[in-house]
Amino acid sequence: MTELAATDPLPKPKRDIAPILLPIAVALVMIPLIGSPSTWLTLTAASLAMGMMIFIMASGLTLVFGLMDVLNFGHGAFIAVGAYVATLVLAPFAASLQADSLWMNLAALAPAALLSMAVSGALGLVVERVLILPVYGQHLKQILMTTGGLIVAEQTLYAVWGPQIIPTPLPTSLRGSFILGDVAIAKYRVLAMLIGLAVFIAIQIVLNRTKLGLLIRAGVENREMVEALGYRIRRLFLGVFMTGSALAGLGGVMWALYREQVHASMSDDLTVLIFIVVIIGGLGSIGGCFIGAILVAMIANYGGFLVPKLALVSNILLMVAILMWRPRGLYAVTSR
Amino acid sequence: MMILSGDPPRSHVLTLLLVLIILALAATPFLFPGAKALNVAAKICVFAALVASYDLLLGYTGSVSFAHTMFYGIGSYAIAIALYGMGPNWGAVVTGIVVGLPLAALLALAIGLFSLRVAAIFFAMITLAVASAFQVLASQLSWLTGGEDGRSFQLPELLRPGTVLISRNVLGFEVNGRILTYYLVFAVSALMILALLRVVNSPFGRVLQAIRENRFRAEALGFRTVFHLTYANCLAALVAAGAGILNALWLRYAGPDTSLSFSIMLDILLMVVIGGMGTIYGAIIGATIFILAQNYLQSLMGVASKAASEAGLPLLPGLLHPDRWLLWLGLLFIASVYFFPTGVVGRLRNGGGDKSAKTSH
Numbered sequence: 236m237t238e239l240a241a242t243d244p245l246p247k248p249k250r251d252i253a254p255i256l257l258p259i260a261v262a263l264v265m266i267p268l269i270g271s272p273s274t275w276l277t278l279t280a281a282s283l284a285m286g287m288m289i290f291i292m293a294s295g296l297t298l299v300f301g302l303m304d305v306l307n308f309g310h311g312a313f314i315a316v317g318a319y320v321a322t323l324v325l326a327p328f329a330a331s332l333q334a335d336s337l338w339m340n341l342a343a344l345a346p347a348a349l350l351s352m353a354v355s356g357a358l359g360l361v362v363e364r365v366l367i368l369p370v371y372g373q374h375l376k377q378i379l380m381t382t383g384g385l386i387v388a389e390q391t392l393y394a395v396w397g398p399q400i401i402p403t404p405l406p407t408s409l410r411g412s413f414i415l416g417d418v419a420i421a422k423y424r425v426l427a428m429l430i431g432l433a434v435f436i437a438i439q440i441v442l443n444r445t446k447l448g449l450l451i452r453a454g455v456e457n458r459e460m461v462e463a464l465g466y467r468i469r470r471l472f473l474g475v476f477m478t479g480s481a482l483a484g485l486g487g488v489m490w491a492l493y494r495e496q497v498h499a500s501m502s503d504d505l506t507v508l509i510f511i512v513v514i515i516g517g518l519g520s521i522g523g524c525f526i527g528a529i530l531v532a533m534i535a536n537y538g539g540f541l542v543p544k545l546a547l548v549s550n551i552l553l554m555v556a557i558l559m560w561r562p563r564g565l566y567a568v569t570s571r
Numbered sequence: 572m573m574i575l576s577g578d579p580p581r582s583h584v585l586t587l588l589l590v591l592i593i594l595a596l597a598a599t600p601f602l603f604p605g606a607k608a609l610n611v612a613a614k615i616c617v618f619a620a621l622v623a624s625y626d627l628l629l630g631y632t633g634s635v636s637f638a639h640t641m642f643y644g645i646g647s648y649a650i651a652i653a654l655y656g657m658g659p660n661w662g663a664v665v666t667g668i669v670v671g672l673p674l675a676a677l678l679a680l681a682i683g684l685f686s687l688r689v690a691a692i693f694f695a696m697i698t699l700a701v702a703s704a705f706q707v708l709a710s711q712l713s714w715l716t717g718g719e720d721g722r723s724f725q726l727p728e729l730l731r732p733g734t735v736l737i738s739r740n741v742l743g744f745e746v747n748g749r750i751l752t753y754y755l756v757f758a759v760s761a762l763m764i765l766a767l768l769r770v771v772n773s774p775f776g777r778v779l780q781a782i783r784e785n786r787f788r789a790e791a792l793g794f795r796t797v798f799h800l801t802y803a804n805c806l807a808a809l810v811a812a813g814a815g816i817l818n819a820l821w822l823r824y825a826g827p828d829t830s831l832s833f834s835i836m837l838d839i840l841l842m843v844v845i846g847g848m849g850t851i852y853g854a855i856i857g858a859t860i861f862i863l864a865q866n867y868l869q870s871l872m873g874v875a876s877k878a879a880s881e882a883g884l885p886l887l888p889g890l891l892h893p894d895r896w897l898l899w900l901g902l903l904f905i906a907s908v909y910f911f912p913t914g915v916v917g918r919l920r921n922g923g924g925d926k927s928a929k930t931s932h
Contacts, residue, residue, distance in 0.1 A: 306692065369909060376908055378635045378695055379844065383905040386837060390898030394889040503833065507703045510696040518692070544711055551704045554697070555685065 254522075254565040258529045265537050273417045278536045284424035286532035287431020288493065290525050292486030293509040293516075294438060295479015301455040301519020301568055303472045305367055306374060309381035310483060310509065311502030312388035316358055317351035317484025318491035318501065319392055322401050324350050332406040340406035348488050355484025358388075359477040367476075385502075392499040401497040409492075427489055434482065438521055451475060455519045455568055508535075511550050515557050517564025526565055530557075574765060576772040580852055585919040589852060592859050596757060600750045607866070610821075613753055615862050616760040617818045622842045623764045623854035624810035629840075630849030631771055632803050633783035637836055638682060638698035641705045642675040642808040644831040646815025649674065651722040651825030652715060659725035664820075672812050679808030683801035706831045721826020726752070730820070756817045763810050768851050770806060779803055780849075834897070838865075841904050847914025856915050869893045 262279055269275045296310045325332065328343035366384050370376040405423055412419040442448035454461045454468050462468050490505065491497045512531050516523025531550055538549040557565065580586045592615075595602065599612040625639050649671025650664065657663035686697040709716050716722065726748070728734060734748035770776055781789040782796050790796050819825040829835075838861065846857025873893045880888035890898065911918055 306695070308695070366905065374692065375629075375633055375635060376912065379840065379908045380905060382837070382840065383901050383908065386897055386901030387905070390895055390901060394892070394895050394898060395886070397889075398894070504703070507700050511700050514693055514696055514700075548704045548708060551700055554700065558685070558693075 251566065254526050257565075258526060258533060261530065261533050261537075265533075268541060269537070273419075274540070276418045277420060278540055279533075280420045280424055280428075282532040282536040283529065284421075284427040284431070284532075285493075285535065286529035287428050287435075288486055288489050289505075289508055289512055289532060290528035291431055291434050291489065292483050292505065293512045293524050293528055294434070294521060295476070295482045296509060297513045297516060297519055297521065297524045298451070298455075298475050299472075299479050300513070302451060302475055303454075303458070303468075304372070304374075305472075305476075306377050307362075307367070307381045308378050308506075309362065309366070309385035309388065310479075311506035312362075312385050313355045313358060313480040313483035314487035314490065314505055315392055315497075315499055315502040316388065317355045317487030318403075318497045319396060319401075319499075320351045320354045320484070321347040321488040321491060322403060322497055325403060332404075335407045337408040340408045344406065344492075348485055351484040351488045352481040355487070356477045356481035359480025360473070362480070363473055363476045385506075389499050389502070396499070398499070403491045403495055403497055405492055405495060423492065427493065430485075430489065434485075435521075435525055442521060447471075508550070511554050515554055515564060517561075517566040517568060519568040520564065520566035523564055523566035523568075576765075576769045578768055578772045578851075580916075580920075582916075582919040585852065585856075585916060588919075589855060592855060593761075600753060601744060609749070609753060611862060611866050613756050613821045614818075615858050616757050617814050617821065618839075618842065618858040618862060619855045620760040620763045620817070621811055621814035622839055622846070622858050623767045623851050624807045624814065625839050626843050626846075626848060626851055626854050627767055627771065627779075627803055627807045627810075629843055630847075630851075630853070631776060631779045631783060632800055634800065635695040636698045636804075636807075637695060637833075638702040638705075639807070639811055639839060640831055640833070640836045641702045642679065642811035643815040643818070643835070644705070644709065644825075644827075645675045645678070646671045646812030647819040647825035647830035648709065648716055648722070648815075649812070650816045650819045651724055654724040654726070655717075655722045659727050661727050664727065668816060671816060672809055675808045675812035676805045679805045680801060683804040684797075702836070703833070706827060706833075709831055710827050717826070719827060721824055721829070723824045726820065726823055730755070752821060756821055759813065759817055763813055764851065764855070767806075767810060771851060775799070775802070783849075837897070837900075841900055843914075844904060844907050844912075845914055847916030847918075848912070850914070850916040850920075853914050853916040860915070865896070869896050872896060872899075 265278075266272070266275050269278065292310075292314055295313075296307060299305050299307055324347035325343065328347070331339045331343045334340065362381075362384055366380045367377065370380055409423045409426060412421045413425065440448075442452055450461060450466055450471055454471060458468055487502075490501070494501075508531060512524060512527040514527075515530060516525070516527035530553060534549050534553050538545060542549070561567070580589055596612050596616060599608060603609075603612075621639075621643055625636075628634055628636050628639070650667030653663040653667035653670065657666060682698065682701060686694045710718050712718075725731075728748075730748045730752045732747055732749040734751075735745060736748070736751060737746040739745045771779070778789065778794050778799050781792070781794070782799060786796055815825075815830055818830065822829060842857035842861045843853065844857075845860060846853030846855070870893070872891050872895075876888045876891035876893065879891055889895065907914065913920075
């Protein structure tokens with residue numbers, strides 16, 4: 236033990252940077268494998284954009300688990316609901332989406348995204364009260380209840396909108412790519428990256444710089460202690476759950492525009508990806524979730540380019556490799 | 572008693588129901604003529620065994636696995652690929668069994684060792700991820716599995732519908748290869764369910780229950796929980812693969828929709844929960860109720876949907892459309908997890924004459 240003088244700063248927890256270096260290392264290793272630098276740049280931009288979208292969808296899930304030990308298998312429903320609600324707004328605004336003006340386009344996209352977030356968040360409130368509240372603390376029943384909720388949500392979407400695929404074309408000004416030399420980066424991916432980064436920074440600021448964030452982080456670490464100090468952790472949890480659902484809805488809108496189509500079963504594949512991300516990152520860790528999302532997207536893009544047949548299997552291999560290295564995920568936040 | 576491993580149904584109504592179901596299944600070829608009834612009966616047999624094996628995991632160890640259809644699919648595909656590649660002979664059937672069962676057990680061992688090494692909470696998520704990867708793999712390796720189309724194959728001579736074993740003149744009805752196949756399915760399913768009943772009532776099964784109730788305490792008592800859980804995983808996978816083999820033999824086909832799809836996984840979950848978790852008997856009840864409803868209620872929904880659309884009601888025709896059948900199942904599923912988590916069997920066992928249990932909800 237070293238002696239500390241009263242004036243010395245408090246010892247800081249050691250920063251664990253190995254996980255941060257991991258995606259950078261993966262990207263660097265891929266340069267010689269892919270060969271052409273311009274293809275590599277395009278693929279890297281694509282993986283960053285896709286990673287940001289997955290992060291937006293997954294962040295709520297990881298916090299919900301970290302804070303309240305709730306496993307929500309129905310998280311994908313919020314994604315699909317968000318995407319469908321967006322089509323409701325996008326259809327009447329079709330004219331301003333076709334206009335060749337960035338501001339006109341964004342003026343149509345913004346209300347769509349906001350309404351999706353509002354509806355997903357409200358649905359989150361209902362789901363938390365109806366499905367999750369009765370089975371707090373029972374993992375088995377939580378999984379069963381939320382899986383049931385996912386089925387009901389998906390089937391209701393089918394019943395209301397019908398089984399056909401709804402096209403959601405990109406607005407005119409977001410189509411096409413920025414061309415820098417021989418590197419092409421799709422405009423929409425830049426927007427997705429910007430939104431993803433904004434969400435990540437916003438979450439980080441709220442978690443690390445506000446009292447609310449302090450309580451959430453404290454709750455993730457030790458729920459009983461926060462309750463003992465007199466805070467209503469249930470209400471805090473409800474807020475986190477609704478925010479997470481709203482973010483999933485936002486992610487759903489972004490994904491719908493990225494794929495330019497909406498389908499009720501779109502959440503199925505995404506749910507698997509999100510689970511892998513959350514497991515890789517460590518349940519409850521936002522930073523881990525961010526890195527995990529980028530890693531998964533990198534594997535999907537680089538892997539899809541190098542060995543297209545192994546896209547989904549390679550994600551499993553990634554998960555296995557990371558869990559062998561750190562059995563509780565990149566950052567183990569919870570003590571559970 | 573011996574054959575039930577000392578674990579009788581413990582309820583008169585339940586005993587009656589089980590006896591009725593088993594007698595009806597045993598006599599289906601003679602009582603209910605027609606291909607549909609026989610198909611439904613065979614499906615009930617296969618699913619009763621499949622669901623019972625899932626119950627070993629969900630009901631007795633308390634771990635939720637979403638990879639159960641994967642093992643079911645491995646069994647189906649093993650026998651289908653063997654019979655497709657080697658032609659319709661018994662050697663191919665044996666090859667399919669000898670390859671399929673160990674493959675399923677090995678994969679279960681790998682998943683078990685891996686996911687039990689990491690945090691236990693990951694188990695459900697990891698199995699979901701692995702199962703979906705397997706599904707993609709099965710549809711992409713089309714040279715082996717036939718891709719989305721799956722593999723159709725011929726059965727050995729003895730099991731074909733054209734093979735008449737006892738002609739109509741002798742007993743008044745014809746016993747052909749199809750009926751023989753049905754009894755093969757029936758007998759093997761029954762054997763597997765009895766074997767599972769034996770497993771859960773053995774000391775090993777008691778340890779599983781102890782782990783379900785409190786893993787930490789079971790470990791403190793000196794049981795190697797990882798060993799027990801992995802072993803249970805492998806056993807469940809073996810029976811699931813066995814059920815898959817039976818299913819493929821009955822359908823003479825194996826494909827992603829009949830053996831791997833996520834909706835089958837949901838069906839299994841529903842059957843376990845409706846029948847009653849942790850009872851094994853629940854599997855028989857759950858599978859029977861579910862499959863009967865699936866085959867006969869769905870057409871009723873079509874009638875209701877048509878009536879609603881003729882009456883000009885909004886939304887209802889869509890909600891009652893036969894394709895939306897899963898919607899109602901999902902609601903039923905949530906309601907049964909919430910209101911009677913012990914399922915039909917649990918209700919019959921301790922709810923029979925007990926008024927207080929009924930009014931408490």
